[in-house]
Amino acid sequence: MYAYDKYDQAMVDARVEEFRDQAQRRLDGKLSEDQFKPLRLMNGLYLQLHAYMLRVAVPYGTLNSRQMHALADIADKYDRGYGHFTTRQNIQYNWIKLEDAGDILADLAAVEMHAIQTSGNCIRNISSDHFAGAAQDELVDPRPYAELLRQWSSFHPEFMYLPRKFKIAVIASDTDRAAMRLHDIGIQIVKNDAGELGASFYVGGGMGRTPMIAPNIREFVPLDQLITYSEACLRVYNRYGRRDNKYKARIKILVHELGAEEYTRQVEEEFAHLLGQGIEPPIAELGRIKTFFTDPEFADGAKTVDRSDPDFALWVDRNTHRHKHDSYVSAVISLKPVGGIPGDATAEQMHLMAQLARDYSFDELRVMHTQNIVLPHVRIEDLHALWTALDEAGLGTPNLDRIGDIIACPGLDYCSLANARSIPLAQKISQRFTANGKEDTLGELKLKISGCINACGHHHAGHIGILGVDKKGVENYQLLLGGSEAEDTSLAKITGPGFSEDGIVDAVETAADVYLSQREDGERFLDTYRRIGMAPFKEALYG
Amino acid sequence: MVDILRFRDDEAVDHAAVTVDSFVEQTNANAVRIEPSDDARDLIPHLAQIHLVEVNFPVFGDGRGYSAARILREAGYTGEIRAVGDVLVDQIGNMKRCGFDAFEPDAPLDPADVKAALNRWPEVYQESADSRTPIWNLRHE
Amino acid sequence: MIILTGNDLKTGAVVWWDGSDWVLHIENAIDVGGNAEAVMAREESARRVNVPYAVEATLTDGVARPNHIKDRIRALGPTVRPDLTLKPADPEIGNWVI
C-alpha cells in the first residue's frame, strides 16, 4: 500500500502545526467561532450533539495494522474506547476535546494518517472499491488513481471554498461496490478500443435532499489528462455552482439545471484551456504510485475449506468474497452484531483486527462503505483460524449483505442535524429478523437508515430505506423501497405516510413478507420489487 | 484606513477601481473591481491596460474569487490582483497561490500571523498561479 | 421556561446555564425568562461558552425537561450507550428522554 515520502510527511506535519495554531487562536479569542468553524471542519472536527467529533480520513478505505493500532490507541487515549466507521470509509470519534485535537493529529501523522478535508466545502476523502487489488473482476487496482487524486485535492488552493462539499469515488470494475454514480464525481477506470487505460467520468450524482444518479459526461479521459480534466470539472462548479441556497449548492443541482450536455460543454471548454497550462503531473508519478500497489507474494494452497463445522461454513459462504488468486479470498469482518451499533468498534476489537490483518492478510485492512472491515487477502487455509478468532471477539456475525447488515448513520443519538434516531431501529430490526429466522430466507437485502434528509445512511440507495423525520417533536420514520447503489443504481421511493419507531420495524417485516410470498426463483428483494412494483407493498402496508 | 499588504515593488494604483460593467464602457480606467458573480474572462481582451484588479470577498466562504485570480494569471495578466473585503489570515496563503499579490482586509491582520501563514507550507502538491514547483515534479526531476 | 445550553469551548462538553456558570447537569439549569439573548451574548464573547442557544423546557418533578427530544438527548447522552450517559446507573432514565 502507499507509503509517504518526505514530501507527504512534511505536508501532514505542517498541517498539524497549522491546526495547533488555529485552535490556539480560537482559544485566545483571535478567531470567532464563525471564522474557526470552516477551519476546524477542514480538519474533520465537528461540534456535535454531545461534544467535538473528529473524523479521520482512511484514504480509499485502505489501512495497515500499524494504522489500525493507532486508531485504537486514539480511541483509548482521547476518546471513550471506541470509534465509528462511516459510510465514506472513514472513522470518527465522538468525544473529542478541542485541546487534544492537535495531539491527536500529531499521533495520526506519526502513522501517515490525517483528518485533512474530512469535512468542509472542499474535496473530501477519495473513496474506492473495498476489494480493490483483490477482486477477481477488476480491470486494474483503482487505488493508484485515487491516491493521485488525493494528492491533487489536498490543500488545493482554488477549491477550498466550493459552494458545497465534494465527494469523489474511483472504481475499476463493472461491478460497483463504491456507489460510484452517487458521488459528485464518480470515476471508472476503463480500457478503450486501443487497449489503453483511461477514466470514464460521471458527474453530478449524490444523495441528500435531492438524490440524483450521475450522468456520464465523458467516456474516456486519457490517464495523462486525468488531473487536468478533474480540475476543469471543479473549476466550472466553483464558478457556477449555486451559492444562494445551501440545499441547491451541490454539483448535482448545477448539472441538473444546466443539463448534462451544457455542463459538459463548459467543462470541455475549460479543459481545452487548462491543457495549455501545464498543470498535469508527470505520468511517471502515476507509475511511482503504482509501485506501492503491486500484489503481495501470493502462494498456492488449499482452494476449499473443511465444511464440517456448519457455523464456520455459513460464515465462509456469507462473508468471503472471490479473490483474483484462487487460493485466497477477501474476508469481511461484520461490525453489525445482532442488536449492536452498526459500524462501532471498540479499541480492543480494532487491536484484534489489526493483529489478524498482520497474521492473515499481508498487513492490510479495508473499511467498507457499508461500515464493515475487510481483510483483503486471506489464504483459504487460514480461514478457520481467522474465523475462530473473530467469533470469540464478537466479530464473526455471518450477515454480509443480509438484512442485519444495516447501514445506519449516527442519527439523533450523536448528530446535531438529526431528526430522529437511527441506531435503535437498526438494533431492533436486526434482533427481530434474527429471532423470527427470516434473515436466512430473505437472502440479499440491503437496508439503510438515515436520521435526516442529509442521507449519510444512504437510505435512497437501500433495497429498503428508512428516513427519520421530525413530526412535531416526535420521531417518525418514512419507508422507502427499491434503491440500489450497485452498478444497477436506482433511487428508492417512499411508500407513503411515515411510521412510529415500533411501527417502522413492523413495516419492514411486512415489506419483507410481501417479497417472500411473491418472489420467483432466484429473485432478490430488489428484483421482486422491480418486477411487481410498489402497489402490492403499499397494499400490505396501508391496506 | 485599513492596511494594505502588498507583495509587489511597483507603485500602487491610487485611484478607485470601477465595476466590470463600467470598465467595459469607460475605456480609460486602469483599475477594476470584480464581484463574486462577475466573469473574470470579460476582462481578458483589456488586460494590457489594467494595472489593478480588486477581487471582492463579501464573505470569506465564497470561493469564486480564487478562480477569478487564477484565470487572470493564466491569461498572462501581470498587474496587481488585490483581495479585498472579508479577507482573513487563514485564507491568504491559498490566495497567494492563486495569483493574488495584495490584500486589503476589512479587519487588519496580525503581522506575525501573516508571516506564519505564508511560511506554513514547505511544499505544494499542485501547479497553480505561483511559481512553486509541485511535489510531483520535484519527485521526478 | 427558557433555559440555556451550549458547549464548553475547550472540552466540547454539553453545558447548561445555572445563573452564574455553565455546568454539566441540567438539574441546575435556571429559567432565564427574557434574558436569554443578553446572557448568551455576554457569555459567548467572554468565551465562557461556545455556540449557546435557548431551549424551551417544562419544569417536571423540579427539573427542567426540554420540550424537544434532541435537547433531552443532549442533556443525558446517547440513548444507545447508557453506560456513557451522565446517569449510567439509573435504569429509568430512558423514560425521561423518550
Ligand code: SF4
Ligand atoms: S443523515 Fe442526518 S442524522 Fe444521519 S449522520 Fe447525516 S446529518 Fe446526521
